[in-house]
Amino acid sequence: MRRLLPLLLLILVGAxxxxxxxxxxxxxxxxxxxxxxxxxxxxxxxxxxxxWPKTQVxxxxxxxxxxxxxxxxxxxNARRYIPNCLESKITRxxxxxxxxxxxxxxxxxxxxxxxxxxxxxxxGPNGSLRVDWKLLKATSILESHGSLVVExxxxxxxxxxxxxxxPSSAAAGLLRGVALGQMRETVQAIVNQAEKLCPAAGSPDxxxxxxxxxxxx
Numbered sequence: 001m002r003r004l005l006p007l008l009l010l011i012l013v014g015a016x017x018x019x020x021x022x023x024x025x026x027x028x029x030x031x032x033x034x035x036x037x038x039x040x041x042x043x044x045x046x047x048x049x050x051x052w053p054k055t056q057v058x059x060x061x062x063x064x065x066x067x068x069x070x071x072x073x074x075x076x077n078a079r080r081y082i083p084n085c086l087e088s089k090i091t092r093x094x095x096x097x098x099x100x101x102x103x104x105x106x107x108x109x110x111x112x113x114x115x116x117x118x119x120x121x122x123x124g125p126n127g128s129l130r131v132d133w134k135l136l137k138a139t140s141i142l143e144s145h146g147s148l149v150v151e152x153x154x155x156x157x158x159x160x161x162x163x164x165x166x167p168s169s170a171a172a173g174l175l176r177g178v179a180l181g182q183m184r185e186t187v188q189a190i191v192n193q194a195e196k197l198c199p200a201a202g203s204p205d206x207x208x209x210x211x212x213x214x215x216x217x
């Protein structure tokens with residue numbers, strides 16, 4: 001047994017660190033390092049039947065999960081900081097957590113895209129917060145669903161923004177690159193707004209989020 005101890009210690013010390021069991025568990029060690037250094041990482045996955053890939057964007061935020069989600073959850077103000085978002089308005093409330101939001105997005109070359117999505121807030125493990133969305137109707141988008149998940153990391157948070165969109169055939173080839181670029185810009189805008197505002201406890205944004213999180217309807 002004594003002869004085995006040095007070998008066991010060598011294996012334990014020399015072994016590479018395990019991937020994080022969190023939002024970044026599917027990222028390579030290099031991409032995890034990039035996110036933790038403040039960079040943005042995008043991953044894509046082709047899905048049968050969809051001309052655009054399933055896309056996920058990861059980024060570190062110098063704000064707590066609650067502060068990030070309080071900013072994002074204020075849907076009526078998305079137009080004030082999300083690039084190319086011309087209008088954003090809650091048009092129906094199913095509960096404090098679930099609402100229908102109508103957006104108008106500026107689209108290069110083609111006509112502006114109007115769509116309505118069902119956005120639902122929920123809590124997750126380890127203090128994470130999540131909003132899932134599903135397209136209800138749109139000018140030309142055929143299908144879309146995704147999520148924003150934010151989990152604690154040190155004094156801040158890590159977010160993952162996921163989306164899968166099926167555009168009309170006319171837009172598929174023309175706007176694939178544009179759509180991926182706009183997704184990166186959207187995530188950066190959310191990060192910038194959360195870090196800029198950092199809503200304090202008792203602020204209108206935090207009160208709105210707290211009320212929704214307490215809702216069990």
